[in-house]
Amino acid sequence: MQIIKQVSYLLAVMLLGVMQIASAALTIEITQGVDGALPIAVVPFDTAKLSSKLPVDLAAIVASDLNRSGVLKSMERAQLPASPHYSNQVQYQRWRGAGQDYLVVGRVLEKSPGIYNIEFQLLDVLKQKQLLGRSMQAKKRNLRSRAHQISDFIYQQITGTRGAFNTRIAFVRAQNENAARKYVLQVSDSDGFNAQNVLESDEPIMSPSWSPDGKSLAYVSFESRRPEIFIQHLATARRSKIAGFSGLNSAPSWSPDGKFLALVLSKDGSPDIYTLNTATKRLKRLTKHRSIDTEPVWTRDGRSIIFTSDRSGSPQLYQINVAGGKPKRLTFEGRYNSAASLSPDGKFSVMVHGERGQYKIAQLDRETGNLTVLTDGRLDESPSFSPNGKMVLYASTRGNNGFLFAVSIDGRAKHKLSDQAGDIREPVWGPFESK
Amino acid sequence: MKSIRQIKPWLLAGCLALFVSACATTQDEVIEDGPPTDDQTQLDGAVTQDDGSGADASGIDGGDDGGATAIADDGPMTAMEMLEKTEGALANRSIYFEFDSAKLTSESIEILEIHGNFIAGNGEVAVRLEGHADERGSREYNIALGDRRAQSVRRVLLFQGASTDQVETVSYGEEQPAVMGHNEQAWSKNRRVELIYTVN
Numbered sequence: 001m002q003i004i005k006q007v008s009y010l011l012a013v014m015l016l017g018v019m020q021i022a023s024a025a026l027t028i029e030i031t032q033g034v035d036g037a038l039p040i041a042v043v044p045f046d047t048a049k050l051s052s053k054l055p056v057d058l059a060a061i062v063a064s065d066l067n068r069s070g071v072l073k074s075m076e077r078a079q080l081p082a083s084p085h086y087s088n089q090v091q092y093q094r095w096r097g098a099g100q101d102y103l104v105v106g107r108v109l110e111k112s113p114g115i116y117n118i119e120f121q122l123l124d125v126l127k128q129k130q131l132l133g134r135s136m137q138a139k140k141r142n143l144r145s146r147a148h149q150i151s152d153f154i155y156q157q158i159t160g161t162r163g164a165f166n167t168r169i170a171f172v173r174a175q176n177e178n179a180a181r182k183y184v185l186q187v188s189d190s191d192g193f194n195a196q197n198v199l200e201s202d203e204p205i206m207s208p209s210w211s212p213d214g215k216s217l218a219y220v221s222f223e224s225r226r227p228e229i230f231i232q233h234l235a236t237a238r239r240s241k242i243a244g245f246s247g248l249n250s251a252p253s254w255s256p257d258g259k260f261l262a263l264v265l266s267k268d269g270s271p272d273i274y275t276l277n278t279a280t281k282r283l284k285r286l287t288k289h290r291s292i293d294t295e296p297v298w299t300r301d302g303r304s305i306i307f308t309s310d311r312s313g314s315p316q317l318y319q320i321n322v323a324g325g326k327p328k329r330l331t332f333e334g335r336y337n338s339a340a341s342l343s344p345d346g347k348f349s350v351m352v353h354g355e356r357g358q359y360k361i362a363q364l365d366r367e368t369g370n371l372t373v374l375t376d377g378r379l380d381e382s383p384s385f386s387p388n389g390k391m392v393l394y395a396s397t398r399g400n401n402g403f404l405f406a407v408s409i410d411g412r413a414k415h416k417l418s419d420q421a422g423d424i425r426e427p428v429w430g431p432f433e434s435k
Numbered sequence: 436m437k438s439i440r441q442i443k444p445w446l447l448a449g450c451l452a453l454f455v456s457a458c459a460t461t462q463d464e465v466i467e468d469g470p471p472t473d474d475q476t477q478l479d480g481a482v483t484q485d486d487g488s489g490a491d492a493s494g495i496d497g498g499d500d501g502g503a504t505a506i507a508d509d510g511p512m513t514a515m516e517m518l519e520k521t522e523g524a525l526a527n528r529s530i531y532f533e534f535d536s537a538k539l540t541s542e543s544i545e546i547l548e549i550h551g552n553f554i555a556g557n558g559e560v561a562v563r564l565e566g567h568a569d570e571r572g573s574r575e576y577n578i579a580l581g582d583r584r585a586q587s588v589r590r591v592l593l594f595q596g597a598s599t600d601q602v603e604t605v606s607y608g609e610e611q612p613a614v615m616g617h618n619e620q621a622w623s624k625n626r627r628v629e630l631i632y633t634v635n
Contacts, residue, residue, distance in 0.1 A: 204607065204610035204611065206574060206575070206578070206608075206610065207574070207575055222607070222610075225605065226605045227578065227605070227606065247582060247604065248578065248579065248582045248606055250575060250578055250579070251575045264575070264579065266579075266582050266586075270582075270583060270586070271579040271582055271583070292576065292579040292580060292583060293579075294575050294576055294578075294579045295573065295575045295576060308573070308575075308576055310535070310576075314535065315535070315572065315573075315576055336535075336572055338572060338573040338575075338576045339573035339574075339575065339576065352572060352573045354571070354572055357571075359571055359572055378617070379570060379571065379617065381572070381573050381574065382573070382574065397570065397617065400615060425574070426574060
């Protein structure tokens with residue numbers, strides 16, 4: 001495999017503008033690029049006609065998004081041979097000479113103060129023609145979101161697959177403040193920027209899980225000095241405690257129809273999987289075993305649950321019908337397989353895979369049973385599929401902190417979402433924005 | 436509560452109801468790897484091989500070793516005073532485990548039997564068992580593992596006569612390591628159950 005090890009220099013330059021505005025946000029670093037990624041140049045959008053400077057650099061966000069996919073490779077801004085803003089200004093041979101297959105040009109107009117019109121075009125350099133042209137309205141606060149939408153349009157046009165850039169991720173950040181440990185549950189754009197606090201606590205917060213409509217999070221909070229499960233509506237911050245039984249209340253996971261939560265309780269002895277009807281609060285015990293049963297995730301049809309159990313002596317993945325029955329073991333390779341996340345088409349599961357004392361993210365082909373290791377850390381955990389199934393977000397411990405990484409499902413492109421402050425863990429990728 | 440910004444107390448009532456019903460259900464599923472009968476206890480006692488690292492301690496050790504019996508002999512020592520002693524089994528409040536295991540060693544069982552006798556004999560004492568795991572593997576699995584470790588400890592305490600009201604368990608999984616670091620030295624200190632006492 002020809003892997004190019006690239007350090008962050010080129011992206012660091014591109015992101016400089018963005019970082020100044022969102023200084024507390026995550027920064028992106030390419031840790032492993034891909035040979036054969038399609039070259040694309042994203043020219044800074046024309047903002048000359050605006051009354052005040054735009055708070056975000058749209059083209060930089062788009063270029064960074066496309067890079068992260070591993071499918072496309074954005075040209076370094078300093079290398080751009082020209083700065084056209086309209087397709088009729090483009091001299092194609094210059095871009096061909098610069099080795100580019102695709103070119104994105106655009107401009108921002110101000111319709112009224114604070115209301116913008118963003119126009120962009122995706123051009124095929126070799127065929128010298130426009131592939132896509134769009135115009136979209138934006139307010140100041142959704143400019144970043146619009147940039148991610150542009151990335152989605154471009155990605156879909158070129159690859160045929162729906163882009164997942166305009167989505168959100170949730171994660172937990174732990175940091176030391178005045179010698180005390182603080183935990184913050186945050187939601188950010190898929191690139192780690194624009195992080196918003198959902199909950200702050202002096203006690204651990206764990207296991208965020210997105211509702212299928214993307215409007216709520218379930219999570220575990222130790223605020224009462226024991227693990228309990230809460231559901232919080234993001235827009236209103238209204239929340240409710242869903243499980244506060246004696247013992248463990250953990251690992252919440254939403255059913256695809258949003259009506260049930262799978263969760264783990266130890267009130268009846270050892271940790272077992274239960275389902276909870278969120279409307280009626282009716283609780284149903286699904287597993288009954290002396291071993292640890294945890295980390296439930298629903299299959300896409302909502303008919304079964306995949307979970308981790310050490311009933312065979314070490315943690316492995318199992319599948320059980322939600323109507324009940326005998327669980328079926330899914331993993332056989334390696335001593336330690338846990339924390340499954342399923343691809344949207346249901347064909348793959350990613351998980352924590354431990355072998356010879358190292359914990360990496362591996363992908364299981366559920367049809368063939370083949371297992372492929374995707375990452376190369378020592379302490380990798382919490383894998384989560386992107387809603388288009390092309391990337392996997394995960395956390396890895398490096399030094400004394402945890403960082404977020406995204407890896408393409410072929411394992412070839414890997415990007416670090418890093419941060420100066422705090423120990424970041426348990427990323428979960430949210431669903432597509434509902435239209 | 437104080438630590439949380441966005442708490443909405445109105446739902447607590449509903450949850451309390453759930454909680455009460457939870458308490459009503461039995462909690463007695465016996466788990467296979469319960470306290471093994473320890474046939475090594477006498478040996479250890481004879482060979483003064485216990486953790487007290489020797490030097491000038493031999494005389495004191497003898498007295499302390501019988502921790503449980505000493506309560507009666509030494510007259511009116513309060514539970515608080517017993518807990519404030521810095522030596523002896525009661526001062527040993529961290530129980531360690533092997534990787535991915537909730538099995539107690541025979542040494543741990545001995546220590547816990549002394550704790551169990553102490554709790555059983557002092558109704559004003561309550562203990563919170565905080566289960567922990569090292570950082571390896573997944574977080575949710577680790578919190579379940581911490582729960583099982585705390586349950587293993589609880590079983591011994593109850594077996595010695597501590598009442599269920601006196602013993603509370605909670606698992607923190609890998610969230611609160613005792614020692615920072617990413618090696619076996621740190622991990623072995625983090626795979627633990629801590630006994631946190633309160634005297635009412």
